[in-house]
Amino acid sequence: MMKKFLSFFTDIIILLLIVAAAADFSAEGASEPKLQKIRIPDMYDPTCLYLPYIADSLGYFEEEGTKAVFTGVIPAGQHVAAVVAGTNDVGAMHINRTIVGIAGGAKLKVVVAEAETTKEFPHMEYIALETSDIKDPNDLSGKRVGVTSVGGCNEYTPYEWLKKAVAIDDPRGKFEFVIVPPGNLEVALRTREVDVIGVHGHPYDIFERGGVKVVFDDYDVWANVGGAAPYYFREDFIKKNPDAVKAFVNAISRAAEWTNEHQQEARVFQAKRLNLEPKQVAVLYYVADGIIKPETVQMWADLLLKYGEIKKPVDISRVYTNEFNKNARDKAQK
Amino acid sequence: MTAKLKSLYTKSIAVVLFFVLWDSLARFGLVDTFLLPTVTSMAEAAWEMMKTGELFIHIALSLKRTGLGFLVAICVSVPLGILMGWFQKLEEYLDPLLQIFRNTSVLALFPVFILVFGLGEVSKSAIVFWGCMWPSLLNTISGVKGVDPLLIKSARSMGISVPILFQKVILPAALPEIMTGIRLSAGVAVIILVAAEMLGATRGLGYFIFYAQQKYAIPDMYAGIVTISILGVLINFLLVKLENHIAAWKRYQV
Numbered sequence: 001m002m003k004k005f006l007s008f009f010t011d012i013i014i015l016l017l018i019v020a021a022a023a024d025f026s027a028e029g030a031s032e033p034k035l036q037k038i039r040i041p042d043m044y045d046p047t048c049l050y051l052p053y054i055a056d057s058l059g060y061f062e063e064e065g066t067k068a069v070f071t072g073v074i075p076a077g078q079h080v081a082a083v084v085a086g087t088n089d090v091g092a093m094h095i096n097r098t099i100v101g102i103a104g105g106a107k108l109k110v111v112v113a114e115a116e117t118t119k120e121f122p123h124m125e126y127i128a129l130e131t132s133d134i135k136d137p138n139d140l141s142g143k144r145v146g147v148t149s150v151g152g153c154n155e156y157t158p159y160e161w162l163k164k165a166v167a168i169d170d171p172r173g174k175f176e177f178v179i180v181p182p183g184n185l186e187v188a189l190r191t192r193e194v195d196v197i198g199v200h201g202h203p204y205d206i207f208e209r210g211g212v213k214v215v216f217d218d219y220d221v222w223a224n225v226g227g228a229a230p231y232y233f234r235e236d237f238i239k240k241n242p243d244a245v246k247a248f249v250n251a252i253s254r255a256a257e258w259t260n261e262h263q264q265e266a267r268v269f270q271a272k273r274l275n276l277e278p279k280q281v282a283v284l285y286y287v288a289d290g291i292i293k294p295e296t297v298q299m300w301a302d303l304l305l306k307y308g309e310i311k312k313p314v315d316i317s318r319v320y321t322n323e324f325n326k327n328a329r330d331k332a333q334k
Numbered sequence: 335m336t337a338k339l340k341s342l343y344t345k346s347i348a349v350v351l352f353f354v355l356w357d358s359l360a361r362f363g364l365v366d367t368f369l370l371p372t373v374t375s376m377a378e379a380a381w382e383m384m385k386t387g388e389l390f391i392h393i394a395l396s397l398k399r400t401g402l403g404f405l406v407a408i409c410v411s412v413p414l415g416i417l418m419g420w421f422q423k424l425e426e427y428l429d430p431l432l433q434i435f436r437n438t439s440v441l442a443l444f445p446v447f448i449l450v451f452g453l454g455e456v457s458k459s460a461i462v463f464w465g466c467m468w469p470s471l472l473n474t475i476s477g478v479k480g481v482d483p484l485l486i487k488s489a490r491s492m493g494i495s496v497p498i499l500f501q502k503v504i505l506p507a508a509l510p511e512i513m514t515g516i517r518l519s520a521g522v523a524v525i526i527l528v529a530a531e532m533l534g535a536t537r538g539l540g541y542f543i544f545y546a547q548q549k550y551a552i553p554d555m556y557a558g559i560v561t562i563s564i565l566g567v568l569i570n571f572l573l574v575k576l577e578n579h580i581a582a583w584k585r586y587q588v
Contacts, residue, residue, distance in 0.1 A: 077548050084368050097550075104550040105368045146453075149548045150536075178453055178534045179541070187445045193453045193534070309549055 035067040036244035039089045041074040041082065046274045048201055049266060049283045051114055052090075055255035057269040064247035064254075077149070080106050089237050090248065094123065094229045096152040096300045102319050103310040107235040110320035112249040113287035114229050114256070116296070121284040122217035123227025124157050127206065128196045129189065130213050137165035137216075146180040146194035153218065153226070154198050156303050161221045172307075201282050228287075228296035230320065242324065249324045253290030260286055289327035292320045371553040376560065379553035393561065396527055396539040399455065403462025403530075404523040408516060411467050415474025415515075416500075419508070425475060436468040441529055453534030461533065465526040466519040473515025477508035513577040520573055524566040539565075 038061075043050035052068060055061055061068045074082050079091035080101035091098070092114065102108055117123045126145070128134050134143065140162055147154035159171040168174070180188045185197040186206050196215060199206075206212055218226040231252065238245050259266040267278040297316045304310045322328035357373040359365050367375075383389035418425040440461055451457035481504050489503045531540025539562050546555035 080550060081369060084366050097548075101368075101550045104552065106550070107366075107368075150545065151549050177536065179532065179536065179544075180448075180453065180534065181441075181444050181532050184444050184448055187448050188453060191449060191452070193448060 035062065035065060036241050036247075037067045037069050038244055038248055039069050039071050039087070041079065041088050041091065042070050042072050043274075044073045044076060045200075046270075046276060047204070047280050047282055049259065049270055049281055051252050051255045051259065051286060053270050053273055054259055054266050055251040057273070058255065058258065060251035060254050061247065064250045066244045066247035066251070080108065083108060083232065083234050086234065090231050090233055092229060092231050094153055094227070095297060096156075096304060098230075098232055099297070099300055099304060099314060099319055100152070100310060103304070103312070103314045108232045109235055109238055110230045110232040110292060110297070111238070111245060111322075111324050112231050112252050112290040113292045113296075114231060114252070115227065115284040116287050117219050117222070117224055117227030118285040119219050121202075122219045123229070124153055124198055124200055125202060125217045126158060126161075126196050126198050126215045127189065127203070127212050128215045129192075130211050132195060132213075132215075134196060134215050137162045140196070141174045143175045143195040144178050144193070145175055145196045145198060146178045146185055146188045147198040148180060148182045148185070150177050150179065151309050152304075156307060157198065157218050157221055157226070158196075158216075159307070160303075161216050164221060201284065204280070204282060222299065225293075225296050225299050228292070230292055232320075238324075246324045246326070249290055250326055253288065253325065253327060256286035256290060257288040259283065260288055289331075290325050291322055291328045291331070294320075368550075368552060371556060375553045376556040379551075380557035380561070383554070383557065389557075389561065392537060392539045392542045392558075393565070395537050396531065396562075397565075399458045399530065399538065400462050400523045400527050403459040404466050404520060406459070407463045407466035407519060407523075408470055410463075411471035411519070412474050412512060412516075415471045415512075416478050416504075416508075418471075419475045419478025420504075422479075432468075432471070436472070440465050440526060444533060447533065457533055458530040458535065458538075461530040462523050462526050465522045469518035469522060470512070470515035473518065474508070474512050477511030477515070478504060480511065481507040509580060510577075513573070513580070517570060517573045517577070520569050521566060524562060524569065527562065 040052045043053070052070075056068050056070075071088055074088070076093050077097070079088075079093045080097060082088045083091040084101075084106045091108070095110070098108065098110060115121070115123070133139060140158065145158055155177065158175070162168070162171040162174060178188070178194050180194070180197070185199060186203075186209075188194045189197045189212070231248070233245055233248075263283045264278070267281040267283060270276070270281045271278040294316060297319055301310075301314045301316055301319070305313055353373050356370070360367050360370050360372040371379075380389065418428060443461075443464070447457045447461055451460050485503050485507060486499070489499055494502070527538070528540035528543060531538040532544055535541040539558055543555055543558040543562070546552070546558060
């Protein structure tokens with residue numbers, strides 16, 4: 001009896017699959033003209049506003065002549081690998097990872113800017129308990145700093161903060177880094193396993209639970225230059241689909257401009273999409289024209305070289321280009 | 335001699351073919367070398383780290399952490415398993431709890447480990463301990479429970495005391511299964527190492543792999559991964575040798 005039921009059940013499933021596949025196929029055939037798809041990863045941190053969601057919600061991708069396909073969450077450290085492997089066409093995350101990837105042989109090109117550090121919206125904050133005695137860079141020496149990984153902004157932001165205030169050649173070893181798995185930073189801080197934690201963006205939830213303060217952020221160290229997190233494509237994708245790349249760049253810069261003017265609505269868009277409360281979505285400041293500033297790339301290329309994360313200097317013209325950005329072309333013509 | 339050669343061939347051919355396949359995939363551009371480097375560039379990276387001694391520092395620390403966690407786990411799980419296998423009531427009471435523990439992911443328990451053990455060396459060994467406990471515990475229980483009752487009854491009818499019964503009958507009979515459990519635990523120990531060394535480490539093979547991945551130092555990362563595999567194979571090999579040694583002793587006894 002059971003066996004019969006099971007086989008009936010599988011028959012139904014197979015039938016459904018065939019119908020679904022056929023429906024999918026016919027739908028694809030019907031849409032004319034066919035837009036070039038761009039596969040975009042979903043946001044790994046749902047509480048941080050993601051411009052592709054906004055551009056998608058506003059219909060900017062179709063308006064510009066491309067189609068966004070969201071492919072699921074990818075951990076920050078795997079974005080470059082996912083794009084190189086061809087499972088995604090676009091990657092994001094902080095520029096230092098992209099530079100390291102390109103220096104390591106990934107054939108990528110950065111094409112459009114996203115968020116950037118402002119005084120109000122820093123890329124990274126370093127947080128201590130309110131009772132902590134850490135006030136200026138001198139107090140950092142001998143302390144334990146919890147971060148989710150070393151290298152890149154996690155590691156070099158406190159180094160440069162220390163260097164800025166204290167005249168030392170090499171800030172390495174003046175304090176201790178402790179690797180804490182993602183999601184466990186707050187526990188580590190509150191159990192006093194570490195004295196300071198480095199987090200990306202402003203952790204509203206930690207502050208809501210209280211008892212913590214910001215010791216410094218990346219704006220204190222580099223002003224606007226430090227926190228750029230632009231989008232990049234695989235080079236062969238760019239070669240094959242330059243128009244799709246242009247469309248993506250336009251859609252993102254328009255979404256950036258719109259978000260800066262409509263923060264509240266942008267929050268609602270993302271909250272609806274990911275089933276959150278709008279107040280849970282953190283909004284940053286976005287580069288309205290999408291133009292990548294050379295200094296934001298150069299600074300990280302220099303830092304990565306200085307601290308030995310990359311072995312040879314990287315020519316930053318290999319890392320980024322503004323040639324797909326209409327705003328940059330307009331500017332150049334003026 | 336030829337027999338030896340033949341056995342060497344049988345044992346190594348699959349491994350050699352695997353590495354040849356891997357290398358040619360990367361070498362002939364079938365996959366991007368950024369994602370999968372050639373075997374030679376991985377070996378080069380490993381050689382560089384051996385020359386600077388860096389690799390051995392990582393290996394030594396990792397062995398210390400896993401060794402400690404593993405040994406403590408065995409010292410707890412084997413006696414506990416014998417007790418639970420012998421006193422069936424005890425097993426009935428404890429088994430549901432143990433099943434829950436066994437099926438709880440180590441990774442998901444990170445906050446608990448931080449809370450209880452902090453971020454130091456203890457928590458890393460504690461994670462290995464946690465992962466190692468279950469295979470050897472469950473195998474020991476089933477090994478002791480599975481001893482032929484006829485053997486026990488006949489030993490008892492000869493008026494044997496309980497300690498001697500354990501020493502002469504139960505342990506030797508349960509030993510093969512206990513050893514299998516220990517080997518499984520050792521395998522788990524090496525695998526869990528990577529997870530354990532994500533917790534507040536700045537050295538060790540697990541940390542090194544994680545760090546190389548973050549830096550996109552892909553040949554280094556594979557060098558670390560293969561080193562862990564080799565360590566695991568070596569440890570298993572040693573345990574099999576030990577098992578054969580003990581099993582030989584058992585054969586003479588029976």
